[in-house]
Amino acid sequence: MIDCHVHAVPPNLPGTGALAPLLRQPAEVVAAELRREMQTSGATAAFAMGAWDSGPDDPLGVNATLRVADQVPGLKVIGVADPTRTGDDHFRRVDELLAAGTVVALKGYLGYLHYEPAHPNYRRYYELAARHKIPVMFHTGDTYSPRAKLRFAHPLGVDEVAVDHPDCRFVLCHVGNPWTTDAAEVIYKNMNVWADLSGLLVGTDEVFASEDGREAAAEVGHAVARAIRYSERPNRFVYGTDWPLAPMAAYRDFVRDAVPPEYHDMVFEENARVLFRV
Numbered sequence: 001m002i003d004c005h006v007h008a009v010p011p012n013l014p015g016t017g018a019l020a021p022l023l024r025q026p027a028e029v030v031a032a033e034l035r036r037e038m039q040t041s042g043a044t045a046a047f048a049m050g051a052w053d054s055g056p057d058d059p060l061g062v063n064a065t066l067r068v069a070d071q072v073p074g075l076k077v078i079g080v081a082d083p084t085r086t087g088d089d090h091f092r093r094v095d096e097l098l099a100a101g102t103v104v105a106l107k108g109y110l111g112y113l114h115y116e117p118a119h120p121n122y123r124r125y126y127e128l129a130a131r132h133k134i135p136v137m138f139h140t141g142d143t144y145s146p147r148a149k150l151r152f153a154h155p156l157g158v159d160e161v162a163v164d165h166p167d168c169r170f171v172l173c174h175v176g177n178p179w180t181t182d183a184a185e186v187i188y189k190n191m192n193v194w195a196d197l198s199g200l201l202v203g204t205d206e207v208f209a210s211e212d213g214r215e216a217a218a219e220v221g222h223a224v225a226r227a228i229r230y231s232e233r234p235n236r237f238v239y240g241t242d243w244p245l246a247p248m249a250a251y252r253d254f255v256r257d258a259v260p261p262e263y264h265d266m267v268f269e270e271n272a273r274v275l276f277r278v
Contacts, residue, residue: 005240111153198240
């Protein structure tokens with residue numbers, strides 16, 4: 001099982017805070033907890049986000065995440081595609097990191113940063129991602145910040161760049177929740193668009209087990225099943241948790257209930273191996 005969407009450091013986005021107190025702890029503490037969660041849930045690999053605005057010496061915001069990854073077998077890193085950075089030297093260094101295989105994907109934080117996917121400042125990231133054969137993941141849907149602007153985070157915005165950059169693969173994180181049907185339409189229309197199932201429910205094990213948690217899981221699970229059915233592309237959905245916002249084992253069980261059984265192997269592992277070429 002591959003968890004395509006976790007956090008090992010605070011994302012450092014406007015208005016978000018650390019996401020979870022654990023992420024403020026030293027790398028060795030985060031690594032120990034992540035190893036335990038992966039073992040408990042059965043995840044053999046996981047992909048962890050970087051941090052935005054990490055300074056000129058960290059062009060993709062991955063240095064802190066790499067310190068955790070060094071202590072967690074199977075953990076790889078996802079770099080931040082920052083549309084506020086446009087210099088030639090920045091993109092030269094990004095190109096070098098991608099050529100070295102340091103990261104498995106780029107991540108754009110739509111909504112948190114007030115840039116639409118078609119903004120010119122993203123174009124060079126798409127070109128580099130296509131050249132190095134890695135996907136570009138986008139936050140889509142609801143955000144964790146009152147400073148975010150939702151119109152930038154709507155999944156329909158990705159349709160435009162999917163058409164204009166056919167050699168680049170795009171991932172709608174969180175299936176654009178609550179716009180899951182809109183996200184499904186973008187996936188249906190564009191062969192180069194995928195979705196991850198992360199962050200659709202958040203909370204502790206107790207929240208997941210509560211009556212309210214079970215009701216929420218049923219509602220969101222119905223939306224996930226409908227998105228897969230509407231898109232007609234079960235081979236375009238990948239598993240993710242958004243850990244530590246959700247416990248890995250409980251989230252695994254939620255996704256297992258939401259996704260039709262005949263697609264479990266694809267969603268939990270096979271699709272990710274194709275998308276990320278692992």
